[in-house]
Amino acid sequence: MNGGRLWDWEWSRAPSDIEERQEMVSLNDLLRQQNLSNSGDVWIWKNNEHQEFSVKNVKYSLSQNFDLNSVPCTFIWNNWVTTKGIMFVWRAIEEKIPSALALRSRGMNQIQVICKTCGAAEETAGHILLSYNFARRIWEAITFWLKIPMVNAEGSIAELLQEISDIPRSRKMRKLIHAVVVQTMWVLWKIRNEKVFSGRQV
Known part of the structure; x- marks a missing residue:
């Protein structure tokens, strides 16, 4: 509106206690920092925002942080348990x-x-x-x-x-x-x- 943005909330239950109101203020601050455009949405991998999302990028990022050759924890799936x-x-x-x-x-x-x-x-x-x-x-x-x-x-x-x-x-x-x-x-x-x-x- 008038060159700016107005958030019109439709609450089933409005934020009431102090903690919820503080979270609401934080959310509003985050939303104000976002630049909305009319271009289409794309998936991106946050470690490389200049490229579209791909499994290859995910695997590369994970390999930088984890040892993909390490032995995982073995877990027994027991069908006698609920x-x-x-x-x-x-x-x-x-x-x-x-x-x-x-x-x-x-x-x-x-x-x-x-x-x-x-x-x-x-x-x-x-x-x-x-x-x-x-x-x-x-x-x-x-x-x-x-x-x-x-x-x-x-x-x-x-x-x-x-x-x-x-x-x-x-x-x-x-x-x-x-x-x-x-x-x-x-x-x-x-x-x-x-x-x-x-x-x-x-």
Whole structure:
């Protein structure tokens, strides 16, 4: 309008608290910096804005930042586990579940990253699923029930799963133990969510 731009927002619910209003101000600042033109849109690879997007450019950029020849983490897809459980643990290994620390690293304005269930450490996937007191007690009970050595609660989720695959048992028994371990992690996550979102103490 009159040589400028006017943003006309149609909110289903307008920003209300301080945090949302600050995000709105930041968004408006970002939009003001953008130059809109009448030319057609094209895909670009942000590492090289002078070229159109191509798989070759992506592969080249990735090869500059990662060792493409490194051995990836091996993950066992166990069909004795629920789909939600196995997908959850696969994501948890790489810290891709929405723990407080992961949300902050993705740019969310998390004021508190301390674990909401125990308040003793930063909330990471490893902390929620292995090392906080309630999880340790669960693992003690699980390992006693399965008659296997106690899991290393100070290690990573990937290390725990590797320990399970190295247990001297039959292939079928290892698959069963793996299924129980993965499903236990899924249940621990649901318990955490009930505590955080519903205030239920399990």
